[in-house]
Amino acid sequence: MTSEMPADLLAHARAAKGFMPEDEGAFLHRLARERLPHGPALEIGTYCGKSAIYLGAAARAVGGTVLTVDHHRGSEENQAGWEHHDASLVDDELGLMDTLPVFRRTLALAGLEEHVTAVVGRSTSVATWWRTPLSLVFIDGGHAEVHAQNDYSGFAHWIMPGGTLVIHDVFERPEDGGQAPFHVWQRAVDSGSFEPRDTVGSMRALARTGGSAGDPVG
Template sequence: MNPEMPADLLAHALAAKGFMPEDEGAFLHRIAHERLSHGPALEIGTYCGKSAIYLGAAAREIGGSVLTIDHHRGSEENQAGWEHHDASLVDDELGLMDTLPVFRRTVARAGLEDQVTAVVGRSTSVATWWRTPVSLLFIDGGHAEVHAQNDYSGFAHWVMAGGALVIHDVLERPEDGGQAPFHVWQRAVGSGCFESRETVGSMRALTRTRGDAGEPVG
């Protein structure tokens, strides 16, 4: 039986700013529910906290921790003049995107501050000192090729044996959108360390079937 999102947290997730359909959020919550008893979950790409609520709900239900990395200045597609720009998220003084205050309010209103911890910085910077095995890695950061590949290179090897790698916005056809997440999925499968497991919408989950946390994955 699939665990359902608690009604109170589902309401917060649906109200939060973000780009994740409800069925994909429920899928992420289910995988987190399966994995969080084995170790922490790590999300790359926080934005305003919508997906963190789905992850945090599982942490509240079964115990465990969720860490979420973002520089909070917005991905390329969030900048002025791009399709997903939200002018309400621009810091008036600096003229730069700043999603951190909205994320903090989102998590506080959901009552998940004890479960969800923000790591503020670029994933490449955080990766240089990260040493913690994770039971679930959710890659949903910048969708430019270099950023998506860096997120995989920096953190995929920290997924523990049997752990889950989840990649968002995997689109096989160029006419449907950017290809970088799909290329990351291809790289994971081609490494021989991950086995494709399940797909819901544009979200694909894999299981680490070879190697231990900290070992290269290719």
């Protein structure tokens, strides 16, 4: 059985709004296929659903559940005046970003609504009641230091032993990109609870090496 993205869903991933290069998406898809048979996967940072298609494609292929958390008001870099602002995603009446309708349409067109469940809210709020062990956590939310660290603090300890932590936009050099995701990666490695695995582009994967889901990871 091939582990590659199926052509129909790859076309939807390419068409979806978002910033994930195709090789990183294929890497995320492969990691999800490995882990989803063992338990649900959680994405932090939905935006318009490009990465959710790669995750959902894995769920369609091997079974399992993908959940994706986002408040859908856009990260700091998505706001007006910032580099990644898209005016078409602003609610005219409210004057606020609203990526949820675009995400829902993206998911419906890809036929993945039964495989990917949206959780609408801030990750810090969701983390307060989260109790489900996870086979994979993908951190790709706000890239400010406080938000990236909160995403790790809120959900990394719910990864089951042998499970996978994936962090996007990891740049070691400040001139290549923001440092918060790199600091989260360093924190995970320094904790002793995670061991680095593969890297593709700016995406890095780590494996949880011990403890039980829910135990502190540092």
